[in-house]
Amino acid sequence: MDKLSRAFGLRDPLIARISAGMPVYGTCAGLIMLSSEVLDAAQGQQTLGGLDVTVRRNAFGNQNDSFETDLETPELGLPPVHAIFIRAPVVTRVGTAVTTLATLSDGRVVAVEQGDLLGTAFHPEVTNDTRFHRRLLERIAAG
Numbered sequence: 001m002d003k004l005s006r007a008f009g010l011r012d013p014l015i016a017r018i019s020a021g022m023p024v025y026g027t028c029a030g031l032i033m034l035s036s037e038v039l040d041a042a043q044g045q046q047t048l049g050g051l052d053v054t055v056r057r058n059a060f061g062n063q064n065d066s067f068e069t070d071l072e073t074p075e076l077g078l079p080p081v082h083a084i085f086i087r088a089p090v091v092t093r094v095g096t097a098v099t100t101l102a103t104l105s106d107g108r109v110v111a112v113e114q115g116d117l118l119g120t121a122f123h124p125e126v127t128n129d130t131r132f133h134r135r136l137l138e139r140i141a142a143g
Contacts, residue, residue, distance in 0.1 A: 006046070018048055035054065036053060037055070040058065052096075052097055053098055066087065066088075070083070072102065083124070099112065101113055116143070118135060118139075
C-alpha cells in the first residue's frame with residue numbers, strides 16, 4: 001500500500017488531506033499506514049501518519065495464526081465487537097492524544113482513535129457489525 005501510494009503520486013495528497021482533518025478509518029494494514037511509527041517495518045516502508053501510535057506488523061504471526069475474539073468496546077456499547085484478526089498488527093505505544101477503543105484480554109491495544117482518525121488491527125468489514133464504520137460516517141457528517 002505504501003509503495004503504491006508513492007508510485008501513483010497519492011502519498012503527499014493523502015498526507016495533506018489527513019493533516020487538514022479528513023476523517024479516515026484504517027483497518028489492519030490501514031492502521032499501519034496511519035501510524036506514526038512501525039516496528040518490524042519492511043525496508044524503506046513509510047507511513048502516512050496522523051495517529052500518534054507505534055504499531056508492530058504481523059504481531060500475532062503468519063496467516064495460520066489468524067484468530068477471532070469478542071472485544072469490549074465501551075465507546076460503541078453492547079454487544080462486544082466480534083473481531084477477526086488476519087496477520088494483524090498491534091499497537092505497542094499510544095500517544096497522549098489517542099484514545100484506546102479496544103484491547104485484547106491481555107491488555108494489547110487493537111483499536112484506537114485520535115480526532116477524526118480511527119484505526120483497528122482487526123477486520124470489522126468482514127462481519128455484520130457496522131459500528132466502527134458508523135463512527136467514521138458520524139465524523140464525516142459532523143465535518
